[in-house]
Amino acid sequence: GQQLNQSPQSMFIQEGEDVSMNCTSSSIFNTWLWYKQDPGEGPVLLIALYKAGELTSNGRLTAQFGITRKDSFLNISASIPSDVGIYFCAGQPTAGGTSYGKLTFGQGTILTVHP
């Protein structure tokens, strides 16, 4: 089945530092999504990527859909305390296959920001 490997598992950084996390897949994805989860809440969508090579920004967040369609990264610039949380990558396989629509998540990256 599909495997999503997300790294790092956790990060401890100082406020103001930049952060980078990535995901790799054992199979080709049609869509890459990045979510953030705060304690006691459901994951909230940050960025959606639909085309190989696509680079998309949302404020201080930037994400890219890898050329091979098997990887994606998320960067956070100038981190602030409210960036604390768990970040997840997620992917959906290409259309036409038996797994179309199956949204699979990485293991998550726990981000801690020290003021």
Place this chain on the structure above:
Amino acid sequence: DAGVIQSPRHEVTEMGQEVTLRCKPISGHDYLFWYRQTMMRGLELLIYFNNNVPIDDSGMPEDRFSAKMPNASFSTLKIQPSEPRDSAVYFCASSLRGDTEAFFGQGTRLTVV
């Protein structure tokens, strides 16, 4: 739209009891997903539906778990009988199509004692 709505938010039950979790997806969304989240296993996809039809239930742990979607605006996840190891946060999510972003509910925190 109010987003994906799950109920209850919290459920505490005794081992052996039946538990039913409920979800109302975003109107017009064709796909509905049920996930279970634990510290050890992260976010696991249990089952997903397309147009009310179950497409892949390979993530359902065992026969004690069942899910239904009787119509486009309602789905249930049932555990019977429940066991302590079922304690987790269960999320429902919906998406417009199979290749678009999914939106999550706030989850149901289940504790089986």
